[in-house]
Amino acid sequence: MLAVPSISLEALAVAKxxxxxxxxxxxxFKLVCVACVALVISISAAQQFQVHPSTQDPSxxxxxxxxxxxxxxxxxWGRWGPDDQRGTLNLITAEKTRQAAALVQVGETVTxxxxxxxxxxxxxxxxxxxxxxxxxxxxxxGEPTFALDEIQFSLHDGMLSHVDAxxxxxxxxxxxxxxxxxxxxxxxxxxxxxxxxxKMGTSYVTRGVLVDMPLLRGVExxxxxxxxxxxxxxxxxxxxxxxxxxxxxxxxxxxxxxMRDAEGPWAxxxxxxxxxxxxxxxxxxxxxxxxxxxxxxxxxPSGVAGINRPIHQLTQVNLGxxxxxxxxxxxxxxxxxxxxxxxxxxxxxxxxxxxxxASPFNALASF
Numbered sequence: 001m002l003a004v005p006s007i008s009l010e011a012l013a014v015a016k017x018x019x020x021x022x023x024x025x026x027x028x029f030k031l032v033c034v035a036c037v038a039l040v041i042s043i044s045a046a047q048q049f050q051v052h053p054s055t056q057d058p059s060x061x062x063x064x065x066x067x068x069x070x071x072x073x074x075x076x077w078g079r080w081g082p083d084d085q086r087g088t089l090n091l092i093t094a095e096k097t098r099q100a101a102a103l104v105q106v107g108e109t110v111t112x113x114x115x116x117x118x119x120x121x122x123x124x125x126x127x128x129x130x131x132x133x134x135x136x137x138x139x140x141x142g143e144p145t146f147a148l149d150e151i152q153f154s155l156h157d158g159m160l161s162h163v164d165a166x167x168x169x170x171x172x173x174x175x176x177x178x179x180x181x182x183x184x185x186x187x188x189x190x191x192x193x194x195x196x197x198x199k200m201g202t203s204y205v206t207r208g209v210l211v212d213m214p215l216l217r218g219v220e221x222x223x224x225x226x227x228x229x230x231x232x233x234x235x236x237x238x239x240x241x242x243x244x245x246x247x248x249x250x251x252x253x254x255x256x257x258x259m260r261d262a263e264g265p266w267a268x269x270x271x272x273x274x275x276x277x278x279x280x281x282x283x284x285x286x287x288x289x290x291x292x293x294x295x296x297x298x299x300x301p302s303g304v305a306g307i308n309r310p311i312h313q314l315t316q317v318n319l320g321x322x323x324x325x326x327x328x329x330x331x332x333x334x335x336x337x338x339x340x341x342x343x344x345x346x347x348x349x350x351x352x353x354x355x356x357x358a359s360p361f362n363a364l365a366s367f
Contacts (some may be wrong), residue, residue, distance in 0.1 A: 047271060055304075067304070070280055071135070071318050077318070087321060091145060100309050100346070110335050110365050113363060114363065115161075122267050126157070133250055134149050161326045162358045164325070168312075169309075170185045183278060207344070210336050224266065225300060227273070249292060250286075252274070263359050275298060276297050277302060293342075345365070345366045
């Protein structure tokens, strides 16, 4: 089902699911499971992460067969018309924006973005270098002649808060790669022809809801490979006095940045806290418009045999739910805890990179 271009990736698993027949199509799914944010350099080879035992409990266990069923049951294909390229961002209506604006009460704003750095660590620069240089230099002295500069970085860098385009993940139907809403994944050297980031709109204002799992559990951060279940999300709703609803931007804090500040970088794309696949029907039921994590959204390892990023796979391909990896949730968590308010107005700006598979997540939280 999943097929992502490999770039010196350490983990690549391929599983073929048997043919599934419905009333119209014969679907043949190939799962190509890539730990696409796992940073493959020699220092990370010593890190070993195990599937969390709780993911194998029958009450929450998810299999490839479960996911195959959910691909159809949770599908939003056609919901907003055959030509739709925004998916659940359609749930951010004018009324939702007006409601969100009313949440600004004290006028305090914090950033939700982490930008690339020049660090060369196991969680940065896996997909390309991050560089910054002055672009107007004296040809003789090599010194800058004017204050002009340039920058280069990967849109999927492990230090960059970024929103994935809906063309980023794909399934396979009858031998053809297909993305959300039934579009073929027409990749060219210039990017995605459909469901690229520039087709998803540029500006959204909606209600943000922060789920601060370390706060709920009384810890600084969740240990790597800690899964988050529906029961955890609903326990948070009770604690915070909020109910996640249609059109919300849902922010899941695992404490990745706090742990990194305290203990240094680690291969968080291989061993990171995050949502377990059993949460997928809940996300569909609540009609979440955008899903944001401070890590890679999926708990790693996933605990689902045969696929490592089921949250990525089904949100993007079937639900049409855009996700954000590496969201910077440290400041918003501190502000929310101080104000005792875990809902806020969030303003999101997407850079319309033509054909792009992602954009920097330029977003703010206003209380």
